[in-house]
Amino acid sequence: MNQREVFNHVAEALFNELHQDEALTVDFRGEDTDYVRWNQSKVRQNTSVGQKEISLVFDKNGRRLNKSFSAQVDKEWDLVEARKLLVEAREEAPNLPQDPFLVPFVNNGTSEAHFEGKLLQGASLIEAISKPARDHDMAGLYAGGLIEMGNRNSKGQNHWFGNESFFMDYSLYNGERAVKAVYAGFQWKQHDFEDSLHESAMQLAVMNRPRKKLEPGKYRVYLAPAAVSELTTMFDWGGLSARAYKTGTCALKKLKDGERKFSSKFSMSENFHLGLTPRFNQLGELAPEKMTLIKEGQLEHLLVNSRSAKEYGLPNNHANEREVPRAMEIAPGTLKENEILKHLGTGLYLSNLHYLNWSDLQNARITGMTRYACLWVENGEVVAPIEDMRFDVSLYDILDEGLLEVTDFQRVDPSIATYMQRELGGKNLPGMLIKDFSFTL
Amino acid sequence: MTRSTISANFTTSLKEFKNQVDWVGLRFYSEKTNQHTIRNEHPESHSSKRDQGVMIEVMVDGHLGYAATSNLTPEGMKHAFNKAKELSTQASRVKAAEFTLDQRPSSRGNFQSPYLHRLSTLETAETVDILMKASKALKVSDKIVSREAYVMLTETEIQYLSSSGAEWSQNFDLVTTLFRATAEDDKDTQMRNMGNSIQAGAEVLRDPQLLDLCRLNGEEALELLAAPNCPTGTMDLLIAPDQMQLQIHESIGHPLELDRILGDERNFAGWSFIKPENFGHLQYGSHLLNVVFDPSEQGQFASYAFDDVGNPATREYLIKNGKLLRGLGGLESQKRLGIPGVANQRASSWNRAPIDRMANINVEPGTATLDEMIKSVKHGIVMKTNKSWSIDDYRNKFQFGCEYGQLIEDGEITQTVKNPNYRGRTLQFWNSLKAVGNAQTYENHGSPYCGKGEPSQIIRVAHSSPYCLFSNIEVFGGV
Numbered sequence: 037m038n039q040r041e042v043f044n045h046v047a048e049a050l051f052n053e054l055h056q057d058e059a060l061t062v063d064f065r066g067e068d069t070d071y072v073r074w075n076q077s078k079v080r081q082n083t084s085v086g087q088k089e090i091s092l093v094f095d096k097n098g099r100r101l102n103k104s105f106s107a108q109v110d111k112e113w114d115l116v117e118a119r120k121l122l123v124e125a126r127e128e129a130p131n132l133p134q135d136p137f138l139v140p141f142v143n144n145g146t147s148e149a150h151f152e153g154k155l156l157q158g159a160s161l162i163e164a165i166s167k168p169a170r171d172h173d174m175a176g177l178y179a180g181g182l183i184e185m186g187n188r189n190s191k192g193q194n195h196w197f198g199n200e201s202f203f204m205d206y207s208l209y210n211g212e213r214a215v216k217a218v219y220a221g222f223q224w225k226q227h228d229f230e231d232s233l234h235e236s237a238m239q240l241a242v243m244n245r246p247r248k249k250l251e252p253g254k255y256r257v258y259l260a261p262a263a264v265s266e267l268t269t270m271f272d273w274g275g276l277s278a279r280a281y282k283t284g285t286c287a288l289k290k291l292k293d294g295e296r297k298f299s300s301k302f303s304m305s306e307n308f309h310l311g312l313t314p315r316f317n318q319l320g321e322l323a324p325e326k327m328t329l330i331k332e333g334q335l336e337h338l339l340v341n342s343r344s345a346k347e348y349g350l351p352n353n354h355a356n357e358r359e360v361p362r363a364m365e366i367a368p369g370t371l372k373e374n375e376i377l378k379h380l381g382t383g384l385y386l387s388n389l390h391y392l393n394w395s396d397l398q399n400a401r402i403t404g405m406t407r408y409a410c411l412w413v414e415n416g417e418v419v420a421p422i423e424d425m426r427f428d429v430s431l432y433d434i435l436d437e438g439l440l441e442v443t444d445f446q447r448v449d450p451s452i453a454t455y456m457q458r459e460l461g462g463k464n465l466p467g468m469l470i471k472d473f474s475f476t477l
Numbered sequence: 478m479t480r481s482t483i484s485a486n487f488t489t490s491l492k493e494f495k496n497q498v499d500w501v502g503l504r505f506y507s508e509k510t511n512q513h514t515i516r517n518e519h520p521e522s523h524s525s526k527r528d529q530g531v532m533i534e535v536m537v538d539g540h541l542g543y544a545a546t547s548n549l550t551p552e553g554m555k556h557a558f559n560k561a562k563e564l565s566t567q568a569s570r571v572k573a574a575e576f577t578l579d580q581r582p583s584s585r586g587n588f589q590s591p592y593l594h595r596l597s598t599l600e601t602a603e604t605v606d607i608l609m610k611a612s613k614a615l616k617v618s619d620k621i622v623s624r625e626a627y628v629m630l631t632e633t634e635i636q637y638l639s640s641s642g643a644e645w646s647q648n649f650d651l652v653t654t655l656f657r658a659t660a661e662d663d664k665d666t667q668m669r670n671m672g673n674s675i676q677a678g679a680e681v682l683r684d685p686q687l688l689d690l691c692r693l694n695g696e697e698a699l700e701l702l703a704a705p706n707c708p709t710g711t712m713d714l715l716i717a718p719d720q721m722q723l724q725i726h727e728s729i730g731h732p733l734e735l736d737r738i739l740g741d742e743r744n745f746a747g748w749s750f751i752k753p754e755n756f757g758h759l760q761y762g763s764h765l766l767n768v769v770f771d772p773s774e775q776g777q778f779a780s781y782a783f784d785d786v787g788n789p790a791t792r793e794y795l796i797k798n799g800k801l802l803r804g805l806g807g808l809e810s811q812k813r814l815g816i817p818g819v820a821n822q823r824a825s826s827w828n829r830a831p832i833d834r835m836a837n838i839n840v841e842p843g844t845a846t847l848d849e850m851i852k853s854v855k856h857g858i859v860m861k862t863n864k865s866w867s868i869d870d871y872r873n874k875f876q877f878g879c880e881y882g883q884l885i886e887d888g889e890i891t892q893t894v895k896n897p898n899y900r901g902r903t904l905q906f907w908n909s910l911k912a913v914g915n916a917q918t919y920e921n922h923g924s925p926y927c928g929k930g931e932p933s934q935i936i937r938v939a940h941s942s943p944y945c946l947f948s949n950i951e952v953f954g955g956v
């Protein structure tokens with residue numbers, strides 16, 4: 037019995053045991069991933085992880101409990117454990133107060149998707165990376181394998197998603213100078229990885245020039261797509277959440293209220309056509325395939341999950357529990373790749389940013405650091421790498437009048453998050469040319 | 478699967494595996510976590526998670542490799558062992574370091590967190606009732622628009638067996654609380670958070686002072702709403718222990734991690750400005766600065782008897798009288814660098830390999846009373862409770878923001894200010910330490926959320942500290 041069959045067996049058995057006033061969602065999350073950590077182009081640690089989890093969300097009389105356990109993927113063992121949790125939930129539910137904002141389960145339909153991959157295994161995995169990297173000082177992480185997710189409820193909803201994929205997230209070093217790259221996909225193609233390494237090595241060569249030390253102040257900057265990706269991580273911290281807006285912790289509240297605006301060059305959407313992550317959330321609700329969040333500088337939609345929809349009387353767009361973007365896309369503009377340096381003129385080419393946080397949430401002000409290949413450019417020519425600088429900028433400045441141009445190309449930035457489990461997802465983002473980016477330290 | 482069946486499977490599996498590789502270790506991890514959130518006197522979420530699995534470590538030709546599984550049947554563990562053996566055999570040909578059994582001691586013993594009443598004595602109804610009362614207590618005004626009361630109760634069991642005779646177990650009872658008041662008017666929103674993470678039992682939630690502290694939290698949020706912005710300028714900065722926690726963590730803990738110094742972490746969280754030759758020589762802070770790695774402090778969130786490779790944990794000075802003495806690295810990093818470290822090779826759970834992590838990193842108390850420190854300041858500010866943190870990948874240039882500030886003018890606290898922030902460079906900052914509070918100002922703070930590693934891990938840390946006074950710090954406020 038494979039894990040989908042075990043999951044179906046457990047879910048169906050539990051649905052059959054429900055009392056009339058009970059409802060249940062059963063969720064599965066399974067991962068078989070090979071992680072290989074590299075330092076100096078050698079293997080520091082290899083860890084193969086097989087982890088499976090089954091979760092129950094139990095509803096009775098306006099009360100809800102979540103229960104989850106580590107699954108064996110054995111139909112008898114897993115059903116025994118699941119039954120224990122169902123009994124526990126049934127006993128505990130009457131002790132809870134009723135939740136006025138609970139949205140009852142409904143049948144959100146059926147979906148099935150599977151993305152088959154061709155991944156590196158065993159001996160070929162180690163050699164495919166170590167051989168081309170041996171002449172470099174490379175640090176990074178390879179992660180690849182199968183992720184499967186299932187979601188069913190007692191109203192008939194049934195979703196399944198499978199994805200065999202990998203990423204090689206790495207950086208190359210020359211002493212303390214470094215460049216960063218991610219090679220990711222569903223099929224490992226040795227030539228593509230070697231091309232990625234070669235391109236990174238070429239970039240690293242530029243970093244050999246003497247570093248330029250900058251004084252704090254305002255500079256014209258180009259944010260490469262990877263730097264834009266770091267910047268947009270801040271939207272995950274309540275930036276687009278309806279609940280955050282209603283509880284005073286939404287950094288884009290002034291944008292939502294029309295007190296401030298972004299440039300008409302800035303448009304952002306949730307776009308599940310990217311195919312990087314399933315559309316269904318923890319309750320199996322399907323988000324729209326595409327939804328505009330910010331259109332030409334105006335905030336059109338916040339992300340609203342069922343609970344917020346009920347609590348605040350808002351239209352539900354089936355966001356996830358945290359109301360964060362899952363498939364973010366920023367619309368391209370007109371700046372061509374071969375004109376970036378010319379249009380930058382004199383300023384900073386920032387390939388990556390690091391460790392961002394709000395320095396003034398109510399005014400959408402962010403602090404963070406430059407990292408990796410960040411370069412001083414004069415009259416459209418790269419002059420020197422810079423010593424890393426701390427910045428402190430408001431989104432209302434850099435994404436409004438400060439936003440000069442957006443590139444006509446986008447880059448997919450796949451999720452490389454591996455906290456507790458390997459995450460799926462990613463973003464599709466352009467680069468941006470910005471004036472008066474403020475550096476403080 | 479019963480606990481005795483799992484134990485029997487381990488013993489059988491260890492016998493089966495031990496002759497197939499140079500060494501094998503099994504680290505079983507079982508954790509039950511209950512979380513409850515009440516917001517605005519309504520139940521928001523109740524969850525219970527039972528997480529368990531085993532990490533199988535193998536040594537092949539001097540290389541240590543790993544495979545983890547939640548399938549605890551003999552077949553499941555055999556599958557994982559074969560994965561570990563296969564990949565590690567290949568990886569051993571391009572290994573980053575050579576290890577021996579010296580890096581996997583044959584320790585024996587056990588550890589149990591202190592508690593007055595087991596966490597299991599807290600029924601859901603009692604827990605929810607306490608959180609409901611806390612949510613109500615936070616509501617000191619209609620301007621407190623959001624009131625959250627949260628608790629995470631965790632019982633963890635770790636058991637370790639190895640082919641070289643290691644056999645130890647540790648049981649942790651862990652409590653994390655958070656009480657949040659958000660105050661809002663037509664102009665601004667301000668928040669106060671109160672909470673902690675410690676090793677303890679049910680007594681934490683039953684604390685009779687809890688509701689009074691929640692009311693105070695709500696009042697301080699209101700106070701901030703009416704307060705002016707923090708001024709900008711260079712001034713003395715008196716940092717409360719709950720913000721010292723973050724300051725210690727980011728600008729002492731992380732840069733002293735030996736795996737960062739070795740470059741393992743370069744591609745993720747970053748490197749370190751510290752070089753191996755700095756140990757024993759570098760004046761990290763003023764002569765008043767004394768910092769210890771102390772896994773033995775009772776009830777602190779990251780106390781333990783052994784790290785996750787079985788190295789017995791002992792208290793060690795990292796910085797004494799301002800001088801850097803020792804780094805935060807376990808037996809593997811110590812072997813690679815040839816310098817002493819501490820017992821801190823830890824894994825977040827059964828599904829991650831152990832790496833160098835902070836545990837309890839504490840600043841020792843000094844001699845100054847809080848009153849003496851305030852009186853010594855002509856122009857300065859007190860800052861409490863972190864709300865924003867950012868530092869570069871070498872751990873040099875930092876900027877931190879706090880929830881609550883109080884101006885000090887001519888030796889007296891004069892007014893509350895909102896949005897206080899400060900920035901600086903690590904060594905310059907710690908060398909500007911000019912007074913350290915005495916034991917009466919010493920507090921213990923912990924956090925479940927320290928992120929690091931590839932694949933990434935979130936682990937428990939704690940930092941005790943007194944109030945500390947720093948001179949000539951760049952301070953600024955909101956817009």
